[in-house]
Amino acid sequence: MRCHHFESGECRSCTLLDLPRARQVAEGRERVETLLAPFLATGAAWQAPIVGAESGFRARGKMAVGGTAQEPVLGLPGQALTADLCDCPLYPDGVEAVLEGAKALIRRAQVPPYDVARRRGELKNVLVTASPDGEHLLRLVLRSEKALGRIREHLPAMLAAHPSVIAVTANIHPDHTTRVEGEQEIPLAGASSIAVRTGDVTLFARPQSFLQTHTGVAGDLYRQGAAWISEILQERTAADTPAGEASADPENPENPESRANPASPAAVPAPRIWDLYCGLGGFALHVARALPSARVTGVEVSAQAIDGARESAAAQRLPATFLADDATAWAIREAAGEDGPPDVVVVNPPRRGIGPELAAWLERSGVRDIVYSSCNPTTLATDLAAMPSVRVTAGRFVDMFPHTEHAEVIVRLRRTSTT
Numbered sequence: 001m002r003c004h005h006f007e008s009g010e011c012r013s014c015t016l017l018d019l020p021r022a023r024q025v026a027e028g029r030e031r032v033e034t035l036l037a038p039f040l041a042t043g044a045a046w047q048a049p050i051v052g053a054e055s056g057f058r059a060r061g062k063m064a065v066g067g068t069a070q071e072p073v074l075g076l077p078g079q080a081l082t083a084d085l086c087d088c089p090l091y092p093d094g095v096e097a098v099l100e101g102a103k104a105l106i107r108r109a110q111v112p113p114y115d116v117a118r119r120r121g122e123l124k125n126v127l128v129t130a131s132p133d134g135e136h137l138l139r140l141v142l143r144s145e146k147a148l149g150r151i152r153e154h155l156p157a158m159l160a161a162h163p164s165v166i167a168v169t170a171n172i173h174p175d176h177t178t179r180v181e182g183e184q185e186i187p188l189a190g191a192s193s194i195a196v197r198t199g200d201v202t203l204f205a206r207p208q209s210f211l212q213t214h215t216g217v218a219g220d221l222y223r224q225g226a227a228w229i230s231e232i233l234q235e236r237t238a239a240d241t242p243a244g245e246a247s248a249d250p251e252n253p254e255n256p257e258s259r260a261n262p263a264s265p266a267a268v269p270a271p272r273i274w275d276l277y278c279g280l281g282g283f284a285l286h287v288a289r290a291l292p293s294a295r296v297t298g299v300e301v302s303a304q305a306i307d308g309a310r311e312s313a314a315a316q317r318l319p320a321t322f323l324a325d326d327a328t329a330w331a332i333r334e335a336a337g338e339d340g341p342p343d344v345v346v347v348n349p350p351r352r353g354i355g356p357e358l359a360a361w362l363e364r365s366g367v368r369d370i371v372y373s374s375c376n377p378t379t380l381a382t383d384l385a386a387m388p389s390v391r392v393t394a395g396r397f398v399d400m401f402p403h404t405e406h407a408e409v410i411v412r413l414r415r416t417s418t419t
């Protein structure tokens with residue numbers, strides 16, 4: 001990928017852009033595989049990396065605002081706001097036009113950019129979510145509600161010029177912190193969510209809900225998680241079926257009729273799958289789609305993300321339940337209940353990892369199969385060190401963040417010894 005901002009030195013956020021693409025992936029893969037080598041089960045092998053488009057892939061644009069109300073500059077948070085980066089080649093077609101539309105709105109409504117050093121001004125960030133179908137959700141992060149009246153007045157003209165923008169909100173972020181957004185979200189126009197086709201499902205992204213950076217790669221990541229879980233459950237069904245006694249539907253052991261027929265001597269309870277840190281439900285919805293007889297529960301701390309996940313499940317008639325809660329507290333509480341721990345746990349935590357408490361619970365829980373998708377292999381290694389009874393039986397480097405050293409990795413874990 002060529003980028004004139006990188007070549008001129010205006011933007012260095014794609015730190016590996018000088019490296020040929022194949023080398024970026026090979027070296028990223030090597031780093032991850034070396035780091036996780038101590039946790040591999042005997043005989044386990046890494047599978048081919050998940051790689052997607054190198055440009056036009058970014059589902060989320062986060063722009064910091066500099067310049068003046070008359071001449072706003074949209075750059076990247078944490079970099080000098082000297083060059084306007086609206087034409088960043090990582091964004092899909094259409095995002096640049098929406099960002100230009102946002103700048104026109106800033107000019108017309110005379111919204112002064114927030115000056116971090118002087119703690120003055122109003123507009124901190126402009127956030128765009130782009131769907132693969134060319135729709136956009138636009139969010140303006142403001143220090144206060146002071147400029148809202150003027151923004152509301154000039155918004156209709158902006159929306160008329162940019163019909164791809166199906167929703168606009170204001171996020172109020174009064175604190176002087178490095179966080180990109182605040183707690184309060186004020187709808188200004190349009191829909192409450194944007195439909196983002198991802199893999200085999202549609203996610204309904206909302207303000208304040210996490211969305212994976214690379215929509216194409218995320219789809220393959222979710223498919224991989226669901227495929228491993230299908231394999232795990234098929235192995236279990238085969239192991240649970242007494243020799244010579246075929247399951248009611250050997251071609252499809254997950255067929256509800258073959259699993260839930262109380263008259264059948266081989267009847268077993270529907271498998272239970274937990275998707276912890278589920279966000280908008282990408283893993284849970286893929287599992288529910290692949291294994292309709294499973295009892296799939298997604299847990300996530302963001303109520304907005306849970307609303308989006310429920311919207312997806314309802315719109316696609318997928319049998320998954322979603323709850324807003326702390327993943328660790330919920331898992332420990334739920335496992336102590338009547339049904340006990342689930343058959344398979346999926347975890348996809350933020351960069352800090354699952355942490356010692358959830359790792360300790362997983363270690364002692366007896367859960368045999370875990371799928372761990374991590375956006376920080378270093379904290380994944382720490383979490384694996386805290387779970388000596390489970391080992392990596394399969395893994396894939398996931399190129400979620402092309403041209404950077406950031407890496408996603410998905411691993412399948414299996415209990416190899418009891419604690």
Ligand SMILES: C[S@@+](CC[C@H](N)C(=O)[O-])C[C@H]1O[C@@H](n2cnc3c(N)ncnc32)[C@H](O)[C@@H]1O
Pocket residue numbers: 209210211212276277278279280281282283299300301302305325326327328348349350351375
């Ligand atoms: C890396 S994202 C993954 C989300 C989702 N699995 C996906 O693929 O989009 C991590 C998610 O964990 C959520 N989260 C952070 N802390 C949490 C906690 N203590 N309990 C539950 N969810 C949490 C975040 O809101 C975020 O949605």
